[in-house]
Amino acid sequence: MLYLLSSFLLCLILVPIIKKIAHKNGWLAYPKKDRWHNLPTPYMGGIAIYLAIIVPMIVASDFSYINILLKSDLAESIPPINIILIPGISFMFLLGIIDDIKGLKPHTKLIGQIMAASMVAFAGYRLNWSSSLTIDTIITIIWIAGITNAFNLLDNMDGLCAGSGFFASVTLAFLFNNSPDISICCFIICGALLAFLIFNFNPASIFMGDCGSLTIGFSLSTLCLSYTDISQNNNFSIFLIPILTFIVPIIDTTLVTFVRILSGRKAYIGGKDHTSHRLVLMGFSEKGAVIVLYGISFTSGLAALFVQTHDSFTSPIVVIPLITSIILLTSYLTQIRVYPEKEFCMLRGRRFSPFLEYLAIKRQIFFVILDFCIIAFSYYLSYKIRFSGSEFSFYFKIFLNSLPAVIVCKFVAFYYSDIYKGIWNYLTITDIAIFIKASFLGSLFAVSIVTFLYRFEYFSKGIFIIDYILTTSIIAGVRVSFRFFAETMNRKTLDGENVIIYGAGKGGEILIREILSNKSLKIKPLGFIDDNVMKVGKKLQGYPIIGTINDLDKICNKNNVSGILISINIDKIDSLNEAKEICKKYNLYLKQFNIQLNDILL
Numbered sequence: 388m389l390y391l392l393s394s395f396l397l398c399l400i401l402v403p404i405i406k407k408i409a410h411k412n413g414w415l416a417y418p419k420k421d422r423w424h425n426l427p428t429p430y431m432g433g434i435a436i437y438l439a440i441i442v443p444m445i446v447a448s449d450f451s452y453i454n455i456l457l458k459s460d461l462a463e464s465i466p467p468i469n470i471i472l473i474p475g476i477s478f479m480f481l482l483g484i485i486d487d488i489k490g491l492k493p494h495t496k497l498i499g500q501i502m503a504a505s506m507v508a509f510a511g512y513r514l515n516w517s518s519s520l521t522i523d524t525i526i527t528i529i530w531i532a533g534i535t536n537a538f539n540l541l542d543n544m545d546g547l548c549a550g551s552g553f554f555a556s557v558t559l560a561f562l563f564n565n566s567p568d569i570s571i572c573c574f575i576i577c578g579a580l581l582a583f584l585i586f587n588f589n590p591a592s593i594f595m596g597d598c599g600s601l602t603i604g605f606s607l608s609t610l611c612l613s614y615t616d617i618s619q620n621n622n623f624s625i626f627l628i629p630i631l632t633f634i635v636p637i638i639d640t641t642l643v644t645f646v647r648i649l650s651g652r653k654a655y656i657g658g659k660d661h662t663s664h665r666l667v668l669m670g671f672s673e674k675g676a677v678i679v680l681y682g683i684s685f686t687s688g689l690a691a692l693f694v695q696t697h698d699s700f701t702s703p704i705v706v707i708p709l710i711t712s713i714i715l716l717t718s719y720l721t722q723i724r725v726y727p728e729k730e731f732c733m734l735r736g737r738r739f740s741p742f743l744e745y746l747a748i749k750r751q752i753f754f755v756i757l758d759f760c761i762i763a764f765s766y767y768l769s770y771k772i773r774f775s776g777s778e779f780s781f782y783f784k785i786f787l788n789s790l791p792a793v794i795v796c797k798f799v800a801f802y803y804s805d806i807y808k809g810i811w812n813y814l815t816i817t818d819i820a821i822f823i824k825a826s827f828l829g830s831l832f833a834v835s836i837v838t839f840l841y842r843f844e845y846f847s848k849g850i851f852i853i854d855y856i857l858t859t860s861i862i863a864g865v866r867v868s869f870r871f872f873a874e875t876m877n878r879k880t881l882d883g884e885n886v887i888i889y890g891a892g893k894g895g896e897i898l899i900r901e902i903l904s905n906k907s908l909k910i911k912p913l914g915f916i917d918d919n920v921m922k923v924g925k926k927l928q929g930y931p932i933i934g935t936i937n938d939l940d941k942i943c944n945k946n947n948v949s950g951i952l953i954s955i956n957i958d959k960i961d962s963l964n965e966a967k968e969i970c971k972k973y974n975l976y977l978k979q980f981n982i983q984l985n986d987i988l989l
Contacts, residue, residue, distance in 0.1 A: 390443050390571050394578035398439035402586045405435045406593050414487070416594055428591060430487065432583060433599025436549075437480045439579035440606065444469055444476075447571050465511035468569055468613055472606055475503050479535070479605040483598030496597075497532065503605060504531035512612040515625060530629070531608045537636035538604030539597060540643060544663040546588035547677050549595065551635045551684050552603040553580040558632050558688035559610055562695055569613050576606055589674045607633070623699040627706060631691035634713065635684045638662060642717060646725075660725040668723050670879015683713070700779065704771055707764050711757075715865065718753075719872045754807060755798075758862055762797050765857035766790060769850045785845050792840060793833045797858070800829035814870040822863055830855040874903065878929065883909035885948050887939070889966060890955035891915035891922050891932045898954045898980045899928040913946055918962065936962045943973045950976035 409415065409429030416430040448469040482499040485491060491499075508527045517523040542548035560573035580603070586593050595603075611629045630637060639662045646660065647653065666676035690709050694702045770786045771779065801807065804825030809818050834851050837843060881903065888895050895915055902910050914933040917923070922932045934942055942948070951966060970977045 388574070390447055391574040391578035393446075394439045394443045394575045395582045397442060398435050398579045398582035399585070401435035401438055402432060402583060402593060405429070405431055406586075409593070416596075428594055430594040430596040431598065432587065432593040432595040433480070433483060433487075433597070433602060436579050436583055436595060436599045437476070437602050439582065440575055440602070441473065441476060441480075443575045443578075444473060444572060447568075447575070448473065468512070468610065469572055471507055471510050471512065472572060472609060475506060475609060476602055476606050478503050478506075479601045480598050483596065483601040486601075487596040487598055497536075500532040500535050500601075500605075501528060504528040504535075507531060507609050507612070512609065514612060514629065527612065530612075531605065533640070534608035534611075534633055534636065535601055535604035537633065537640040538607075539600045540640050540661070541636045542595060542597075542600040543661045544589075544673060544677055545591035546584055547663055547680060548600050548603065549580045549584050549587050550677065550681050552607060553577060553584065554681065554684035554688050555607050555632050556580065558691050559607065559614070561692055562614055562628065562632075563610075566613065569610060572606075572610060576603070576610075589677065604636075623702055624694045627694050627702070628691045631687045631694065631706075631709075634687040635662075635680050638683075638713060638717060642720065646721060658725075662720060665720040665723045665725065668725065668880070669720075669876045700783065701771065703764070704768060707760070711760065711865075715868060723876070757865065758798075758801065759794065761861050761865070762794050762858060763790060765861060766793050766854050768857055769853040772853055773847055773850050782845070789837055789841065789846070792836050793854075796833040796836050797826075797829035800832055801825050804828065809866075814866055818866070819863060822866070823859055826855060826859040826862070830858070877903040877906075881906070881911050883911045884950060885913050885946065886910050886950045886952050887933075887942060887948055888912055888915045888930075889917075889936070889951055889953045891917040891919075891925075891927045892955060894954035894980065896928055897982070898952060899930060901980075910952075913948065916942070936965055939966065939969050940972075943969060943975065948973065948975060950978065953977070953979045 406429050409431045414429055414431045415427040417427050449467065479500070482491070482496065482503075486496060505528055508524045508531075513523050513527045514530055515523060516526050538548055538552065541551055556573050556577040560570050560577060563569040563573060583595065583599075587595065611632060614625075614628055643661055647656075647658070652658070663673075663676045663680060666679055667673060671679065687709065690705050693705045767786065767790075770782055774782050804821060806822050806825050809821075830851055833854075834843075837846055883906075888898060895917075899912065902908055902912060912930055914931040915922075915927055916934050916936060916939055917932055918935055920935060923934055925932050939951075951970060953963075953966070966977060969975070
């Protein structure tokens with residue numbers, strides 16, 4: 388904790404100094420079309436981050452290894468991590484400084500990153516993802532360069548890169564709890580980033596620049612390599628923990644690169660198409676978007692710690708739901724229009740375009756694949772809940788033997804119940820009822836088949852009850868999430884003239900739905916008024932019922948209202964006349980909403 392405090396205080400002192408120097412020397416990032424900020428902002432904050440990391444790290448390092456290396460042959464030994472980090476971080480910092488001041492071409496910067504990554508691999512640090520030393524070395528170099536670039540790309544909104552680096556460093560510090568030298572390095576980075584966030588969180592008074600993002604990315608990706616050396620007992624964690632630790636930069640870089648390439652854009656040219664920008668387009672504020680990604684980093688970090696402390700049988704309980712949620716979020720975000728041209732234009736006009744268009748139309752294929760994973764996971768989780776310890780090891784074989792039969796039974800029931808014919812953006816209670824029935828039939832069918840094949844020996848009735856509850860809840864929840872996402876995005880992005888809706892009944896509900904789904908109306912409801920006093924204070928479709936017709940004058944006086952929409956047939960002439968008078972008084976328009984069926988001449 389002493390080193391965390393020292394790096395925190397050092398960065399806290401250095402940032403204001405760097406800000407003054409940046410203003411004096413004109414190191415300012417000016418607003419651009421492809422950038423998010425609106426005011427000229429100093430961008431050399433990475434200098435403070437670098438110094439706040441490197442100084443405590445030098446103090447904490449034991450350089451006796453270098454003297455021993457000069458006197459004897461230590462070709463087979465691996466040097467301490469800080470001996471590798473200090474020159475590596477310094478090299479990446481200088482590369483970033485040159486890029487910030489003069490500007491480097493993307494391929495030049497990539498060559499520098501590969502050189503630094505190669506130095507780490509040469510020293511003996513590797514991911515241990517492959518038994519082949521050659522392949523593992525290549526993967527390690529790609530990992531370091533990739534994560535370094537990912538943090539560089541993640542520096543696209545106030546506090547995002549520093550915050551993600553902070554959560555990653557905290558996760559690594561706890562993972563290396565039994566390795567003091569490595570955990571000290573993690574805490575040093577943690578302290579520096581926490582102090583920098585004071586100045587970099589929205590609204591940012593300073594940016595870190597490439598000299599900061601490259602330093603963070605390289606240091607954390609290199610530190611993560613040490614975990615694979617101390618985790619040989621759990622092969623599952625060797626692959627999962629590095630990915631979970633850096634889940635946000637990995638998601639962002641993958642999404643941005645994939646969509647840019649398929650949209651005919653260069654992957655290395657900046658833009659407002661990152662994960663954070665898409666969240667803002669959904670309706671989140673800048674702070675809100677960054678906090679959402681903080682939440683993902685924090686949750687993923689907890690998942691990494693869970694995987695470390697549990698075996699390969701238990702880890703999927705946490706990992707699979709997390710990864711499924713992230714895949715769903717990514718699929719939601721890719722639906723948001725960012726570019727003026729058509730997204731995925733590189734796929735159009737190709738030989739395989741008809742097939743891709745078919746897949747886009749037949750989205751149920753996606754649900755079938757997702758349901759397959761959820762059915763298998765729910766059945767597995769049922770066994771994990773029902774049995775523990777040595778009992779689970781015994782029943783795991785029974786789970787494996789019966790899983791194919793359960794999957795087939797569930798899909799047969801789902802298919803004949805027509806759950807794949809629904810349009811889930813328009814989910815209704817009837818659809819949910821159909822799905823509950825389909826899931827029940829699937830479980831009943833599975834019990835029958837298991838009884839027929841295995842005479843229900845070594846099976847538990849509780850397993851199938853738990854499985855039914857889990858399968859129904861998770862798959863229904865996934866379907867509901869699509870409608871929830873669509874409605875949330877519609878509400879948050881709704882823009883236009885402020886209106887009051889007169890009539891908080893069935894007509895008002897239908898009108899709200901039409902306004903949310905038809906943005907060409909350019910209308911934004913503030914709330915409802917209704918003649919029924921008992922409805923005042925309640926909500927309809929998430930919008931408040933703010934008063935009666937008698938309160939309309941006061942409501943219009945307090946709010947910037949452009950018009951009133953009548954959603955019902957008004958029986959009271961006095962109420963209609965009062966609404967007209969108020970519209971005349973405040974120069975508002977008055978419109979009547981109705982649904983008609985008109986005859987068409989044949």
